[in-house]
Structure formats: C-alpha cells, structure tokens
Amino acid sequence: MQIEFRNVTKKYGQIAAVQDLSLAVLRGEFVTILGPSGSGKTTALMLLAGFISPTEGDIRIGGHSVAAVPSYRRDQGIVFQSYALFPHLTIRRNLEFPLEMRGARAAERETRVDRMLERVRLKEFGDRMPSQLSGGQQQRVALARALIADPPVLLLDEPLGALDRNLREQMQSEIKSLHKEFGKTTICVTHDQEEALTLSDRIVVMRDGRIEQIDTPEALYDRPATRFVANFLGEANIFENPGFNMECDVTPPLGSIAMLRPERICIATRAAPQPPDADWRQFVAGTVEDMIYAGPMRKYHVRAGRSMVIIREHVAAGKQIFGIGEKVRLDWLRSDVRYLIT
Ligand SMILES: Nc1ncnc2c1ncn2[C@@H]1O[C@H](COP(=O)(O)OP(=O)(O)OP(=O)(O)O)[C@@H](O)[C@H]1O
Numbered sequence: 381m382q383i384e385f386r387n388v389t390k391k392y393g394q395i396a397a398v399q400d401l402s403l404a405v406l407r408g409e410f411v412t413i414l415g416p417s418g419s420g421k422t423t424a425l426m427l428l429a430g431f432i433s434p435t436e437g438d439i440r441i442g443g444h445s446v447a448a449v450p451s452y453r454r455d456q457g458i459v460f461q462s463y464a465l466f467p468h469l470t471i472r473r474n475l476e477f478p479l480e481m482r483g484a485r486a487a488e489r490e491t492r493v494d495r496m497l498e499r500v501r502l503k504e505f506g507d508r509m510p511s512q513l514s515g516g517q518q519q520r521v522a523l524a525r526a527l528i529a530d531p532p533v534l535l536l537d538e539p540l541g542a543l544d545r546n547l548r549e550q551m552q553s554e555i556k557s558l559h560k561e562f563g564k565t566t567i568c569v570t571h572d573q574e575e576a577l578t579l580s581d582r583i584v585v586m587r588d589g590r591i592e593q594i595d596t597p598e599a600l601y602d603r604p605a606t607r608f609v610a611n612f613l614g615e616a617n618i619f620e621n622p623g624f625n626m627e628c629d630v631t632p633p634l635g636s637i638a639m640l641r642p643e644r645i646c647i648a649t650r651a652a653p654q655p656p657d658a659d660w661r662q663f664v665a666g667t668v669e670d671m672i673y674a675g676p677m678r679k680y681h682v683r684a685g686r687s688m689v690i691i692r693e694h695v696a697a698g699k700q701i702f703g704i705g706e707k708v709r710l711d712w713l714r715s716d717v718r719y720l721i722t
C-alpha cells in the first residue's frame with residue numbers, strides 16, 4: 381500500500397472540508413478524485429501533499445505516518461491547477477528547479493533536463509520563457525517538472541482545466557502515456573467525468589467532503605451505487621413513480637429506485653417486430669416530445685406513462701429517425717435496470 385488515508389477529517393471552524401476519508405492507493409495506481417465544486421477534492425490533495433494538516437486521522441505514505449513530515453520532504457511531484465510555472469525562469473530553469481532542491485549536480489541536471497524536454501517534445505523550447513508557450517506546451521512543462529526528479533508519487537490538481545477540448549484530449553493521452561512509461565502512483569483531481577473515466581484505474585467520487593463511491597471507471601458507470609453517482613457520471617433515467625410497470629428479474633432492495641442509462645433503451649415504431657430476446661425485455665409505449673441532434677448521437681425525449689424518458693442512440697446508416705409527436709415503443713433488457721439508494 382503506497383498511500384493511505386485513515387479516517388481523515390479536515391475542519392475549517394465548524395465546517396468539514398473533508399470528512400472521515402479512508403482510501404488506500406496501490407503502488408503504480410492511477411486514482412482520480414472526482415466531485416463537484418466544493419466537495420473537498422483539493423483539500424484531500426493538499427493534505428496528502430502536506431500543505432495542510434488533518435484535524436483528525438492519519439495519512440501514511442509507504443507504510444509510515446507522514447504527520448511529522450513537511451511538504452518538501454514528501455517526495456511528490458505536483459501539478460497545480462493553473463500550472464504555476466515560475467514566470468521569470470526559462471523552461472530549462474523551471475525544470476532544473478526540483479533537481480536543484482534535491483541537490484543534483486549541474487552535469488546531471490543538464491542531462492536530465494535534456495532528456496525530459498525531449499520526452500515531452502519541447503526540445504527547442506528550453507530557452508523560452510513560460511509566457512512564450514501555448515497553454516498545452518506550458519502544461520507539458522508542468523508535467524515534466526513534476527516528473528523530473530523521479531518522485532514515486534505524482535499529484536495532479538485539475539491538470540487540464542485550462543485547456544480547450546481538443547487539447548485536453550491530446551493531453552489526456554500524454555498523461556496516460558507518461559503514466560504507462562514512468563509507472564508513478566498518481567492521484568489526480570478533476571471535476572471532468574470524461575477525464576476521470578479515460579485516465580483512471582479507480583475513481584473516488586466525493587460529495588460534501590465524503591466519499592460516495594470508489595470503483596473502477598466501468599463499474600462506477602455501469603453499477604453506480606447511489607443516485608448522486610448515477611447523475612454525476614453520465615446521464616441517467618431515474619424511475620421513481622414511472623406510471624408503467626417496471627418489471628425486473630431481481631427483488632429491488634428496500635427503498636431503492638430504478639435507473640436506466642439512456643443508451644440502454646431502444647426506440648422503435650409501435651408495430652416493429654419484437655427482438656429475438658423479447659422474453660427478457662420490458663416494452664413501453666410512448667410519444668416523442670423532443671429530438672436533439674448532437675453529431676454522432678441523437679437524443680430523444682419520450683413521454684411514457686408519468687415519465688419523461690431520455691434515449692440516446694448512435695446515428696447509423698439505415699436507422700430510423702423519429703419526429704416530434706410520433707408514437708413509439710421503447711424497450712430494454714430487464715437486466716440493464718440498476719437499483720440505487722438515494
Ligand atoms: N482555507 C479554507 N478555509 C475555509 N474553508 C475552506 C478552506 N479551503 C477550503 N474550504 C472549504 O472546504 C470545502 C472544500 O473545498 P475544496 O477546495 O477542497 O473543494 P474542491 O472539491 O477542490 O472544489 P473545486 O472543484 O471548486 O476546486 C469548500 O466548501 C471550501 O469552501
């Protein structure tokens with residue numbers, strides 16, 4: 381176990397920014413802390429970095445409590461949200477800084493900086509100032525600087541927050557390939573669900589300072605435990621009082637509510653032939669109230685019983701398109717229904 385939070389609470393006055401957080405991260409694992417604004421993500425990371433101390437509980441790194449270890453001796457590479465390069469130092473000097481702090485000699489610093497600049501494809505940029513680089517390039521420098529002293533642990537706080545969508549996707553691949561290559565235990569904070577799903581071995585979903593669920597991306601999306609997680613990660617149809625029969629194969633846990641992901645629902649004409657696995661399906665009649673076109677996807681809002689059901693389909697050759705007001709039939713596999721606690 382490389383990193384362990386044991387019942388960690390951080391209070392500011394009466395308010396707990398982080399409440400009874402317990403989390404164990406394995407060596408080499410990529411764990412993302414995901415949650416809405418104010419849920420305690422940065423606080424958790426700052427506790428681990430040693431910039432703030434827990435009010436209660438203990439943090440252990442490599443099996444030892446770090447309560448008495450100051451931030452600069454925790455041997456972690458950190459990327460802050462606003463990449464925070466030193467603006468008055470060249471890229472080379474920015475990269476040398478962590479090595480200097482650890483007492484590396486000039487010759488070694490030079491070799492390491494050269495190698496790292498090459499690795500992040502910025503060889504020609506060493507003598508520039510940060511302000512002379514694009515956002516994505518600065519971001520690569522920030523990652524390079526966090527990695528250069530070869531720390532066993534990497535902490536990233538919203539590392540791609542300031543980038544536009546395309547660049548963010550490129551940088552996600554960059555982070556992924558750096559993680560593959562260097563194998564650092566990484567804790568990344570984000571409020572971007574797509575980033576969390578793409579990068580992580582496991583995701584910790586936080587809500588109001590507490591952990592709501594910890595799981596692999598697949599499990600979290602496919603089997604969210606709570607309504608909060610289902611809504612925070614992707615879109616969810618939640619059927620509390622649907623106005624149609626919600627048959628199922630299992631006995632729903634007491635007090636739970638049914639949930640179906642929009643892409644698990646098929647939309648067809650009322651007279652369409654039943655699919656071959658009809659026995660396991662639920663069929664419901666509805667009327668299209670809205671259709672939203674979104675590039676490769678099409679989203680329908682269908683009124684069925686007392687519910688407004690969201691259906692999401694990939695656009696494909698030959699697939700029928702339904703207009704507003706059209707009478708349709710919805711169907712889904714009963715085994716795709718999930719039960720959530722609220
Ligand atoms: N120094 C502080 N003093 C008082 N309250 C604080 C302090 N730092 C954080 N908080 C509070 O603790 C809670 C968690 O803050 P934190 O910065 O960890 O949130 P976050 O999940 O990182 O949010 P964001 O996505 O907006 O960055 C918030 O309600 C915040 O107002």
Ligand SMILES: [Mg+2]
Pocket residue numbers: 421422423
């Ligand atoms: Mg934050």
